[in-house]
Amino acid sequence: MSEEKDKKKPKEKSKKKKAARSLYKVEKSGTVTSTRRPCPRCEKGTYMAEHYNRFACGRCGYTEFKRKS
Numbered sequence: 001m002s003e004e005k006d007k008k009k010p011k012e013k014s015k016k017k018k019a020a021r022s023l024y025k026v027e028k029s030g031t032v033t034s035t036r037r038p039c040p041r042c043e044k045g046t047y048m049a050e051h052y053n054r055f056a057c058g059r060c061g062y063t064e065f066k067r068k069s
């Protein structure tokens with residue numbers, strides 16, 4: 001009846017799960033850096049949202065433009 005009785009499903013190659021908004025980035029050197037910038041105006045723990053060309057704090061409205069590299 002069931003042809004796939006004991007047929008194991010092929011193990012999926014361990015796909016890297018999408019790190020949903022990982023807050024930290026680990027450099028090759030092992031340094032852990034925050035991928036988000038803390039807001040200089042707000043208290044600690046307040047981070048700014050990253051946009052393609054700037055960071056913006058949703059709390060106080062502070063905006064910091066990215067430097068052109």
Ligand SMILES: [Zn+2]
Nearest residue numbers: 039042057060
């Ligand atoms: Zn702020």
